[in-house]
Amino acid sequence: MYRLALNMLFGDRAKLAMLLCGLAFSALLMAQQSSVFFGIMSWTYTPMVNIRAQVWVSDPMVEQVNDAKPLRDTDLGRVRSVDGVAWAAPLHTSFVQARMQDGNLLGPDGKPRSTPLKVGDTFEINDIQARIVGICKVKRAFTGGPFVYTTYDRAKGYTLGARRTLSFMLVEPQKGVTPSELCGRIERDTGLKAWTSDTVIWSWGERSLARNTFWWFWTNTGIPFSFGTAVLLGLFVGIAISGQTFYSFVLENLKYFAAIKAMGAGMGVIARMLFVQAFTAGLIGFGLGAGMAQAIGRAMIEKGMPPFVMYPQILWATFALVLGISFVSAIIGIIKVSRVDAASVFRG
């Protein structure tokens, strides 16, 4: 009977196409919106990805990586003397404007350039000349614009003698000391705040600066809300569309299910037929939707906008949701068929 159930499903190409479109569209919407959401959120902790130090140390008041509260230069020595520190390096971060030789500005307010920068090009930061000696590809940040990496001393020079320039300290633990262990020691000995640098969203620890940055944006900005609503919208639209299409599939076949029931099929058999139909459609719909999301994501990554991070977990969650939708649809169909009077087959 299950083979016939599948043939019933595949027998009507037009209806099947509609059903699959609904499921695929909802899978696409959910996977794509959540991928963009995580992509955008990953911009908030870009420095953690671009600068690979195992432990970051900051002022105790710092809550996230984009909000540096300057430290005293002497703090570096205090951190270096903590037991288990292999080395500690100073990091200064700030927004600056670079003026290219042609007079164009580079940076947050600058115009986009028509020709890419190359090694040997020069520009000015606060009227101090800088020359490009190397180019690396890094992850972009929330604010956009290029990064200029230089030595700490040069960076200090570009800030025109600002009183405090130490934003973070980058620390490497000695062999045998774990980053979070070292964080504990640094905090105890110096009163500063120490963070680990894990950036993998599913496994990052309590002390991860990336994690704290993520949640800081989560609670303090409207970004998660607007994208979260898009994800939820995708979910609801998906449930509505695929639930509705499957329901109309059941409705159109109600008469035949009633006939099958009259001929002596129990509700158990009919329920399993509906489950087979719903889950098969769900599986194919998910495949199509996830495939489309991948393809769109690839195209987006190539264009660079907007960001797109499709974690396997997103795929699993989408898969589970699509199967959930299939399950609910099947249940609704089963209830519908169970209410149909077998005697109705004799009418019209």
Add this chain to the structure above:
Amino acid sequence: MSHVAHTVAVRASGVDMFFGTPDNQVVALKQADFEARRGELIMLVGPSGCGKTTLLSVIAGTLTPQAGTVEVFGQRLDGLGQEELTTFRRKNLGFVFQSFNLIPTLSVVENVMVPLLIQGRPYDEARARALAIIEKVGLKGRDDGRPNALSGGQQQRVAIARALVHEPPLLICDEPTSALDKDTGAHIMELVRDLSRSPERCVVVVTHDHRIFRFADRIAEMEDGRISRVVDDPKLLDTTHL
């Protein structure tokens, strides 16, 4: 076992069936008594709305009457639960409907396989048996087509094949010819008579199509929710008022 118990296939006595709410009640069957024997083709005739379909549904176990007893092949249907009724139908019944009720998204042979698959027969066996009976109803070669590609008469042939493929002891047909033209209707009844007649099987045909009365062994006439008379020879029935 008595002689009567051996020959009676269906016996309904004192059956009451009402529809609707107590203050807006439709009486479909009122103290209806009906009997059909093994090996016969009995027709249930009468004007539209007199309760033929309702009586058929009661016999088929798809409707449970408010009063009366129904016995099919010695088994009492009143008192059976939904599940037991389902099992009863699966084992004992073949259906032919006025509107064919073939599943349009399945092929002809798949439609005919349904009763066997419901009984849990293996797919290949079901297919072989379905193909054999499709040949008997004269549709060899059409098995992989869709029912909608067939004419009304051909679709009803498929329905007959489906009703008989599992060799049920009771075949019930509700207005099997009323969606068909005269000649096709006669052919369909011929097919029903030729394929379904067997000493053990009982065939109940509901119809108001007097052109097919001649295929009946006996005719039970219905009026206002009860059997008014049973005629042994169809020729004796006065059909002018139907």
